Amino acid sequence: MYGMGLAKGLVVTAKNLILPSRMMTVQYPDRKVGLLGLAKATGEPITDIIRKDPLTAVKALLGLAEVKASLPQHPRFRGEEFSWYEQRCTGCASCAKYCPLGIIEIVTSESGDQMQEGQKYHLDKFDIDIGRCMFCGLCVEACPYDALHMGSGFEEGQYRRQDLVIDKRRLVSSKKKPSTWFRPQLASKNYDPQDGKNVKWDKAGRHEKPSLKEQQEKWAKR
Structure with a gap:
């Protein structure tokens, strides 16, 4: 019968439009929020938002304010930005040696600082070309001191090719929100990189000094 196929198609369209269970559209990379949503996203009181930026406050009242x-x-997602702790790095270049694509370039010089494991090198250059990276994580597995961690972001696109090369300056200044992939010390603490907390360098390693209670439970009672 003519018109039945059209009617069935319109019924499906109407269901997707009306029923909340079928609304699959996700606002990204920005989403529109009201005044309460803006205060929650920025972490500022509503009064401070109105005082500092009245125009944005008016947009929020209309539900048109945009936030990321x-x-x-x-938490184990292997993101592209990498978290690197300079305090833990000795410049051994194990990450560069194990990279199957050769996208990590490290240039070191003698620092004269002697450690228990040997001399620590000064890193003159540390570049990671994420434009060629396949995020396999072998560099993270190879690091013996847990200085390099996978990141938690996934937006790799840039307008310029050279912006895909992460240099030492960007690695040092970047937020320290490492992925818990291949880092059981973070997973055991239920750490989630999406909650906004940075991990300090002395808490990012696997070889942490055990507490007195852990020593008693794991070693003293054997």
Whole structure:
């Protein structure tokens, strides 16, 4: 019968439009929020938002204020920005040696600082070309001191090719929100890089000094 196919198609369209269970559209990379949503996203009181930026406050009252949208993802997600702790790095270049694509370039010089494991090198250059990276994580597995961690972001696109090369300056200044992939010390603490907390360098390693209670439970009672 003519017209039945059209009617069935319109019914499906109407269901997707009306039923909340079928509304699959996710606002990204920005989402529009009201005044309460803006205060929650920025972490500032509503009064401070109105005082500092009245125009944005008016937009928020109309539900037109834009904030960055974040999609839920697993803590073990291997992101592209990398978290590097300079305090833990000895310049051994194990990450560069194990990289199957050769995208990590490290240039070191003698620092004269002697450590228990040997001399620590000064890093003159540390570049990671994420434009060629396949995020396999072998560099993270190879690091013997847990100085390099996978990141938690996934927006790799840039307008310029050279912006895809992460240099030492960007690695040092970047936020320290490492992925828990291949880092059981972070996973055991239920750390989630999406909650906004940075991890300090002395808490990012696997070889942490055990507490007195842990020593008693794991070693003293054997």
